[in-house]
Structures are given as structure tokens and as C-alpha cells.
Amino acid sequence: MIELREAIIEDREKAYQWLYYSDFSKFLNRLEGLTGETIPSYEKFKEDYQDYYFNGSHPEKGRCYIIVSTKNGKREDIGIISYTSFHLLEKITEFDIWLKSLAYTGHGYGTQAILKLVKIVKGRSYAKIIIRPSKHNQMAIKSYKKAGFVEKELKPWEYYREGYVDKFSEGDYGPGGDVFMVLSLL
Numbered sequence: 001m002i003e004l005r006e007a008i009i010e011d012r013e014k015a016y017q018w019l020y021y022s023d024f025s026k027f028l029n030r031l032e033g034l035t036g037e038t039i040p041s042y043e044k045f046k047e048d049y050q051d052y053y054f055n056g057s058h059p060e061k062g063r064c065y066i067i068v069s070t071k072n073g074k075r076e077d078i079g080i081i082s083y084t085s086f087h088l089l090e091k092i093t094e095f096d097i098w099l100k101s102l103a104y105t106g107h108g109y110g111t112q113a114i115l116k117l118v119k120i121v122k123g124r125s126y127a128k129i130i131i132r133p134s135k136h137n138q139m140a141i142k143s144y145k146k147a148g149f150v151e152k153e154l155k156p157w158e159y160y161r162e163g164y165v166d167k168f169s170e171g172d173y174g175p176g177g178d179v180f181m182v183l184s185l186l
């Protein structure tokens, strides 16, 4: 069974470790063009994942949740999921998710976590969710399709706020490197 709990500041550093130093990180880092020398420092990670993701002070900008699994009565933090809205037009938000290691992938946990966060953002009156996996990350693409996301052509001005189009429309994987996916909540 999967639950989401609101992440707290103490969760931030382990989320960083899970992202850049777990057994799937080599694969993800390579997709992002990162090498041992260019993996972001924890200080840099904190610039992207500012305090408000972990203390709830700006829910209109974004929030992180820890994915908690309960198995045979034992609870365990197994990943992190977030929505981010500061860079997007009204009623649009973007999801990001990673589990803590490969052993936890492929069991449906990520998809269940997405569906739970979909419910939360629906309750906050969002109308659309976007997500942008690498085109080489089939596991992620499959999961997002199962959660209801569909592939769309990206027209940046239909999603990004003025001032953020140039910075974000390319995505994390360079031109043409990602699959732009949308879940419409209306």
C-alpha cells in the first residue's frame, strides 16, 4: 500500500541522494548529459528544491510529498513526488517523481503515487498536469501513460508563463530529448 505524506526539510537531502546517487542514477544522469564532475551539488539542488517544497509555505508554487509504502505493517519512505507551478500558466502544474532505488520500480508504486497526487492537485483546482520524461526512459513513459497522461506536441506559450518560456521549454534533456505529456483534469 502506498500513501503520500507532506515532505519536511529533513527529507530534502535523502531525496537528493536518491536522485543522483542511487542505482538508477547513472542511467538518468547520462540522459541528462551529467557526468561525475557535473552532477549538481546539494547546494544547487536546494536552489531548485527550495524550502517551500518542504515546509508548505507556498503551495501555489509547489510542494513535495514523500511516497510511503506499508508492507507487513512496516512503513518505509520509498520515493518523492512533487508538483511545481511557479513557471506555468494559471491552473497548470508539472509533476516530478523518483523512487529511491531500482528495487522499488516496476511494482506500480510510482503510478499509484501519481494518482494520489493527481487527486490532491484536482482538489486545488488545477486543470492540467504536465510531465516531461526523457524519450529513452520507457519505464517512466509507461507509468505516466498508465496514470492517464497522453503525449502532446509542446506549444510552449500554451503552458509556460512569459519570462519562463526560454528557460523551461527545452526541458531537461535538450531539444527533442523528451516526451511532452499532459493529463487533463476537466
Ligand SMILES: CC(C)(COP(=O)(O)OP(=O)(O)OC[C@H]1O[C@@H](n2cnc3c(N)ncnc32)[C@H](O)[C@@H]1OP(=O)(O)O)[C@@H](O)C(=O)NCCC(=O)NCCS
Residues within 6 Å of the ligand: 024, 028, 097, 098, 099, 100, 104, 105, 106, 107, 108, 109, 110, 111, 112, 132, 133, 134, 137, 138, 139, 140, 142, 143, 146
Ligand atoms: C518512473 C517511476 C517513478 C515509475 O514508477 P514505477 O513504480 O516504476 O512504475 P510502474 O511499476 O507503475 O510502471 C513501470 C512500467 O515499466 C515497465 N518497465 C520496467 N522496466 C522497464 C524497462 N527497462 N523498459 C521498459 N519498461 C520497463 C514495468 O513493467 C511497468 O509496466 P507494466 O505495468 O506494464 O508492467 C520509477 O520507475 C522511477 O523512479 N524510476 C527511476 C527514476 C525516474 O526515471 N524518474 C522519472 C524521471 S522523469
